[in-house]
Amino acid sequence: MAFEFATAGRIVFGAGAFRQAAPAVAELGERALVVTGASGERAAPLATALESLGTAVIPFRVQGEPTIELIRHGAEFARDERCDVVVAVGGGSAIDAAKALAAMLTNPGEPLDYLEVIGGGQPLAHASAPLIAVPTTAGTGSEVTRNAVLASPERQVKASLRSPHMLPRVAIVDPELTKGLPRPITASTGLDALTQLIEPYVSSRANPMTDMFCVEGIRRASEALPRVWENGRDCEARESMAWASLLGGLALANAGLGAVHGFAAPVGGRFPAPHGAACAALLPHAMEINVEALRRRAPESAALERYAEIGRMVTGHGDATAEDAVRWAAVLCRRLEIPGLRAYGVSEADIPALVEGAARASSMKANPIVLTEEELREIVTRAM
Numbered sequence: 001m002a003f004e005f006a007t008a009g010r011i012v013f014g015a016g017a018f019r020q021a022a023p024a025v026a027e028l029g030e031r032a033l034v035v036t037g038a039s040g041e042r043a044a045p046l047a048t049a050l051e052s053l054g055t056a057v058i059p060f061r062v063q064g065e066p067t068i069e070l071i072r073h074g075a076e077f078a079r080d081e082r083c084d085v086v087v088a089v090g091g092g093s094a095i096d097a098a099k100a101l102a103a104m105l106t107n108p109g110e111p112l113d114y115l116e117v118i119g120g121g122q123p124l125a126h127a128s129a130p131l132i133a134v135p136t137t138a139g140t141g142s143e144v145t146r147n148a149v150l151a152s153p154e155r156q157v158k159a160s161l162r163s164p165h166m167l168p169r170v171a172i173v174d175p176e177l178t179k180g181l182p183r184p185i186t187a188s189t190g191l192d193a194l195t196q197l198i199e200p201y202v203s204s205r206a207n208p209m210t211d212m213f214c215v216e217g218i219r220r221a222s223e224a225l226p227r228v229w230e231n232g233r234d235c236e237a238r239e240s241m242a243w244a245s246l247l248g249g250l251a252l253a254n255a256g257l258g259a260v261h262g263f264a265a266p267v268g269g270r271f272p273a274p275h276g277a278a279c280a281a282l283l284p285h286a287m288e289i290n291v292e293a294l295r296r297r298a299p300e301s302a303a304l305e306r307y308a309e310i311g312r313m314v315t316g317h318g319d320a321t322a323e324d325a326v327r328w329a330a331v332l333c334r335r336l337e338i339p340g341l342r343a344y345g346v347s348e349a350d351i352p353a354l355v356e357g358a359a360r361a362s363s364m365k366a367n368p369i370v371l372t373e374e375e376l377r378e379i380v381t382r383a384m
């Protein structure tokens with residue numbers, strides 16, 4: 001047994017934990033860049049608390065998923081404002097933007113110099129500015145991962161800025177912040193969380209520590225996700241989803257992902273499909289093709305047994321198979337009214353470019369089996 005595990009410097013979890021954000025920020029700096037989604041409403045109590053502690057609040061709003069351009073301008077703005085600490089209150093877009101901004105605050109040059117796949121891929125030379133991440137959705141786990149996904153609209157693709165320096169200093173996970181989420185966002189972010197537990201569990205890089213998180217997270221999410229869909233104010237189920245999302249982040253940052261996330265990069269780069277929605281549309285089909293490919297070419301693979309274990313966890317049946325896990329995921333996506341990729345403008349003509357993009361994506365490297373071009377094509381065709 002040999003593995004490495006890294007995460008945020010401190011994790012604070014629980015209802016009401018958000019109140020600890022202001023003192024945590026004030027301890028780390030004097031001028032706080034407060035990164036939020038489009039409305040910024042969620043961060044209002046934090047801004048008030050920071051001001052009373054004598055910390056300057058410099059608001060920065062992120063519309064949609066962050067682009068390289070947004071980070072280039074945002075970093076200049078943050079430097080001009082002499083920000084020395086960054087705090088994100090929002091979904092994965094706001095947190096990823098904040099992680100990239102914190103990195104670019106202390107490192108020279110521009111984001112493209114450091115981006116993998118489409119950029120220079122240089123390692124970050126300096127530690128990021130200290131960052132406190134407060135998720136308001138239960139899905140991305142970005143509060144405990146070391147990368148930020150940035151879109152390049154001109155290249156029609158997304159790529160990561162990735163460095164151990166990008167792990168947030170403090171992650172504050174307060175399930176109460178997710179209570180008001182609209183149903184479709186609850187569904188798509190919840191399925192992203194589930195995907196981020198399933199993919200690391202069957203990943204070629206799984207380790208005993210991430211396995212533990214995946215088992216607990218899959219059990220929790222499979223039980224709680226239908227409940228939060230039915231009733232968004234079910235506090236116990238919201239808490240389970242926030243916990244499952246955090247576990248997914250811990251797992252993926254240390255064990256990698258797979259084919260669903262391999263496709264999520266080119267789909268999200270070319271079409272206005274939010275990350276969670278793209279993953280939700282792809283999940284049952286990527287599972288199905290993976291299981292078929294493993295049966296054909298690697299019937300002895302441990303990953304097949306892991307899919308069967310997922311089947312047993314989610315159905316509660318001791319004799320469930322890998323195929324039962326696939327069927328369960330398909331039924332769940334139908335129940336949560338997950339639209340296919342066509343809903344975001346994807347058509348048959350786009351399939352070759354998506355297959356090519358997925359094959360190159362960094363997430364694909366941890367998929368339990370190397371998929372053929374034909375198999376990749378089949379995933380996206382079924383997800384339409």
Ligand SMILES: [Zn+2]
Nearest residue numbers: 192196275279
């Ligand atoms: Zn994801």
